Amino acid sequence: MASEQAVARTGRAEWRRGWRVVAASAAAIGTGAALYQYVSSLFVVPVQHAFGWSRGEIATGAALGLIGSLTAPLVGYLADRWGVRRVTPVSIVALALAFVGMSLMNGSYWQFVLYSFAIGLAAPGTTGLVYTRIVNGWFDHAKGQALGVMASGVSLGALLLTPVVGWAIENWGFRGGYLALAVLTLGIGLPAVLIGVRPAPTDVVPADLEAAEDAAVESVTEGVPAGLATPELVETTKALSAVARTSVTWRAALRTRGFWLLALAMVLINAPTTGILTQLDPLLSGKGIEAGSIALYIALYSVSVLFGRIGVGMLFDRISAKHVAAVVALGGAGGALLLTAPAPNAFIPLAIVLVGLLQGSETDVLAWFVSRLFGQAHYSAIYGALVLASLLGTAGGVVGFGRLYDYSQNYDIALVGAAAMLAGSAFTYLLLPRIRLPD
Numbered sequence: 403m404a405s406e407q408a409v410a411r412t413g414r415a416e417w418r419r420g421w422r423v424v425a426a427s428a429a430a431i432g433t434g435a436a437l438y439q440y441v442s443s444l445f446v447v448p449v450q451h452a453f454g455w456s457r458g459e460i461a462t463g464a465a466l467g468l469i470g471s472l473t474a475p476l477v478g479y480l481a482d483r484w485g486v487r488r489v490t491p492v493s494i495v496a497l498a499l500a501f502v503g504m505s506l507m508n509g510s511y512w513q514f515v516l517y518s519f520a521i522g523l524a525a526p527g528t529t530g531l532v533y534t535r536i537v538n539g540w541f542d543h544a545k546g547q548a549l550g551v552m553a554s555g556v557s558l559g560a561l562l563l564t565p566v567v568g569w570a571i572e573n574w575g576f577r578g579g580y581l582a583l584a585v586l587t588l589g590i591g592l593p594a595v596l597i598g599v600r601p602a603p604t605d606v607v608p609a610d611l612e613a614a615e616d617a618a619v620e621s622v623t624e625g626v627p628a629g630l631a632t633p634e635l636v637e638t639t640k641a642l643s644a645v646a647r648t649s650v651t652w653r654a655a656l657r658t659r660g661f662w663l664l665a666l667a668m669v670l671i672n673a674p675t676t677g678i679l680t681q682l683d684p685l686l687s688g689k690g691i692e693a694g695s696i697a698l699y700i701a702l703y704s705v706s707v708l709f710g711r712i713g714v715g716m717l718f719d720r721i722s723a724k725h726v727a728a729v730v731a732l733g734g735a736g737g738a739l740l741l742t743a744p745a746p747n748a749f750i751p752l753a754i755v756l757v758g759l760l761q762g763s764e765t766d767v768l769a770w771f772v773s774r775l776f777g778q779a780h781y782s783a784i785y786g787a788l789v790l791a792s793l794l795g796t797a798g799g800v801v802g803f804g805r806l807y808d809y810s811q812n813y814d815i816a817l818v819g820a821a822a823m824l825a826g827s828a829f830t831y832l833l834l835p836r837i838r839l840p841d
Contacts, residue, residue: 413544413719420540420548426598427533427552430490432559433591434528435497438521438583440560441567448576453509463515465800470522471793477526478786479652482779484609485601486532493527494592498584500524505580528591531789534769535782539605543719546770550715553765557708605778606645649777655784660775660835665791668768670827671731672795674738674820675761677803679703685741685813686750702751703758710762718770723837727767728828734760735824742817760824768792774837 446460455463481489500520507513526532534549541548563586570582601607655661678685682703686696710730717726737756740749772785806816 412542413547416541416544416548420537420602422598423540423600424537424548424552426594427537428555428558429594430494430555430591430599431528431530431533431552432555432557433563433586433594434494435521435525436529436556437559437563437567437586438501440556441564441579441583444564444568444571445576445579448571448579449514452576453507453511453514455511455514459511460514463511464518465797466515467518467520467522468793468797470519471525472790473523474526474531474786474789474793475783476786478531478782478784478789481527481532481535481782483607485607486536486782487595487600488609490527490532490595490599491592493524493532494587494595496524497521497528498587498592501580501584501587505577505584526786526789528587530765530769531782531785533599534765534773534785535778536599536601536605538769538773538781539602539778545773546715546718546723546766547712548715549766549769550712553711553715553762554708556765557704557711557762561704561708604644645777645779649779649781650775650784652780652783652787655776655780656787658775659833660771661784661788663830663834664768664771664775665788667727667827667830668764668788668791669795669798670823670830671734671760671764671767672792673799673802674823675734675757675764675799676796677799677816677820678738678741678757679761680800681803681807681813681816688812689744689750691750699750699754703754703761706755706758707762710759711766714759714763715766715770718766723767723770723774724831724834727763728831730760730763731824731828731831735821735828738817738821738824742814764792771834771837775835 442464449455449460477489477493500517500523503517503520504514507517530553533552537548537552538545566586567579567582571579574581650658682700683696686699691699714726714730717723733756737753737760740753740756743749768785768788772781772788776784802819803813803816806819807813809815
């Protein structure tokens with residue numbers, strides 16, 4: 403009991419120091435590339451009417467844009483080397499410029515592909531790849547909870563800002579919608595990063611050491627005694643050494659069992675959840691569910707994602723994370739199987755909740771395990787490499803669900819396959835190394 407009380411006091415102390423960073427990171431992540439993922443479907447019909455492209459062509463062009471996101475490991479390396487505050491503002495501005503480019507399209511399909519690629523290129527620097535690094539630096543005992551609250555910015559951003567983008571499209575067409583995204587990104591995301599997203603004092607990167615060395619040399623050159631010119635350099639050197647001692651290099655991480663188990667889990671999780679999410683509307687309508695009810699189910703899914711982000715993170719701070727992740731994954735598998743039941747299906751709300759909780763937990767799971775297994779020094783590079791596994795699963799889920807439906811004219815085969823993959827991910831989580839929570 404005394405130990406639990408001490409942990410709780412430490413967690414509260416972490417929140418007192420770091421809540422502003424979490425809030426700013428939540429605001430930034432909720433207005434970045436993640437927001438576009440939620441609202442991109444709003445642009446399909448307006449762009450189709452404007453240029454005459456088929457929905458398949460629009461989907462293919464957007465998918466080709468994902469190639470730009472393959473730079474995630476490089477962006478992660480830059481964040482580890484130069485710091486998030488030097489990398490993320492550039493990514494935010496680049497993302498906003500890509501949105502502006504989209505608003506200026508003249509009907510060239512390859513122009514659409516190019517700007518989609520630009521969005522993919524800028525996206526990693528505006529996602530959890532960078533913001534989870536910052537939050538991890540401020541929190542240890544309350545790490546899972548803080549990561550969950552930060553990630554909830556994606557859900558809240560989608561909930562609050564999707565109507566804004568929809569209103570802009572309704573009044574000014576797709577061009578107004580893309581300009582609205584640019585304004586939201588620059589007007590909310592950029593100030594949040596510049597004002598509130600800052601690393602913890604102990605979270606230093608090599609560029610900080612170089613800056614301290616340059617400052618010390620300049621001070622000595624100006625006649626300041628060495629003893630007075632070097633304290634910051636000494637402290638920065640100590641902090642960087644401490645981070646290195648508790649971290650694994652990205653090369654060493656690639657040789658560990660934990661890395662490849664996480665990569666496999668990300669593929670097995672993302673393929674089913676993305677497939678279900680992208681086909682949820684036609685899946686439910688195929689069971690005879692009316693459009694109004696489908697909208698309510700999608701809203702229920704969004705709320706479940708929000709609870710998954712926060713609730714799973716809180717559990718990670720209290721009990722074995724890999725067992726929590728495994729149970730949530732098995733719940734998602736059960737949800738996929740429930741969706742195969744013929745209409746009327748009274749279990750659909752439960753299925754939606756189970757899959758939504760799993761979808762919401764993804765950011766928490768990846769960020770928490772990468773931080774605990776590999777430390778902070780090369781965190782974003784390792785996280786970025788695992789993002790590639792997530793993208794592989796995402797692409798497989800989108801294509802697989804569509805192709806299996808074309809083959810069977812229903813989603814049952816895809817849903818059974820999804821359940822099998824999610825059960826496999828649960829088993830994969832259980833194989834992860836044991837992680838001892840901080841005292």
